[in-house]
Amino acid sequence: MDKKWKPVVVAVALGVILPQLLLSAVRQRPLSEPAETLTPTQQETQLSPSARSTYLPVLTAENSIHVMELEAYVLGVVLAEMPAEFEMEALKAQAVVARTYALRRLSRQDRHADVAVCADPNCCQAYMTEEEFLQKGETVSGLEKIARAVEATKGQVLIYGGALIEATYFSCSGGRTEDAVAVWGEVIPYLQAVDSPGEENAEKYWEEVHFTAEEFEDALGRDLSGTPRSWLGKRTFTAGGGVQTMVIGGIAYTGTQLRQLLGLNSTAFTMAAEDGGITVETLGKGHRVGMSQYGADAMARGGSSYDEILMHYYPGTRIDKTENIL
Ligand SMILES: [Zn+2]
Incomplete structure (x- = not known):
């Protein structure tokens, strides 16, 4: 068999x-x-x-x-x-x-x-x-x-x-869910980025993490030359507002790689460099593909039925x- x-x-x-x-x-x-x-x-x-x-x-x-x-x-x-x-x-x-x-x-x-x-x-x-x-x-x-x-x-x-x-789901999107292709490299028609309003009360809606220069280099497993202000390069974005790619110290990383290496809540992040290191702000928690649990609760509070919630997060x-x- x-x-x-x-x-x-x-x-x-x-x-x-x-x-x-x-x-x-x-x-x-x-x-x-x-x-x-x-x-x-x-x-x-x-x-x-x-x-x-x-x-x-x-x-x-x-x-x-x-x-x-x-x-x-x-x-x-x-x-x-x-x-x-x-x-x-x-x-x-x-x-x-x-x-x-x-x-x-x-x-x-x-x-x-x-x-x-x-x-x-x-x-x-x-x-x-x-x-x-x-x-x-x-x-x-x-x-x-x-x-x-x-x-x-x-x-x-x-x-x-x-x-x-x-039927993938996650805690909180930070305002917009993510395309499956951005996370897993596969286009899935019903797992497309959609707006997910009303999640602001979620514990992980927004988070700020600070890395010293040394902590940041350790997380990436590299020695970076120059000061933190010179490290951060060009970014591209996904349909769901996540980081698709980002150049750091001359090397391009995917958003999912950086999420993993830096232990971030999601790929929807921004980075800012100061003399002492890097500050990362993250929206949402999880892969952000499929149904947002906090978004589902927000829709229900707004009067949506469970089938309307499901059709919103899994269109088609x-x-x-x-x-x-x-
Ligand atoms: Zn398992």
Whole structure:
């Protein structure tokens, strides 16, 4: 069997076989009893794809593999990824995005060999149990609110051209999201730069970091000649207002390289040189591609529904049901 499809087959098999086993155990009818004695409701339960559950293998933060039911997993992601204080429509948008992201990983198995997703937010999506959510001081009403958001969007995913989309998201854009091509080098029609107003209250909306001349050179791993005022050269920008390229000390870096080397919140930065070093101002946090979580909350506060939020951040996509995709 193609290794790529193994988790999918396992997950689908679990989704189909487990409910069938449970159903037959509950029924406890003799094997000879004809199937037509089933009530129409029971037949529908057996035949309707919507009654199937989907399971996915998840690598937990404790480094163990748990096979989780999809909706339970999505609840854990929203608990970990978005504050319960956010608007209900933003939480619903987050639930659809988390579900879409997970199912795309499950169907492609392109990030991990033996699991669909992990619980590391820098790789896949953060995840926490209901107990962990409450232990960190969150409230039962917050838990119930997020559970309602997941339930209200149960089975809903985002598709483009008949396939699950790459539903990337991040904390805060600083006012405008980024093109996928600017970050990953690939043009993705529904991951284009869009305006993202109303994020000013986000903790990481704006940040200033100062580097001494020595710290700056250490971060780049180079000795730069002259004074800091002579180091900074020409910049080019992306459609999302990020730095595409920047020349420093005669060498051109990409914005993503500089973000990594200097440990910046995003590629949407400006640099200013003084005698003592370099000051960097950054807007937003994360890769800035796809849905801004703070932007989604701002849209919801302005009266937008979750589907309007999703259509704004993933233009050209539409919402469909899981059973139509898998
Ligand atoms: Zn991962």
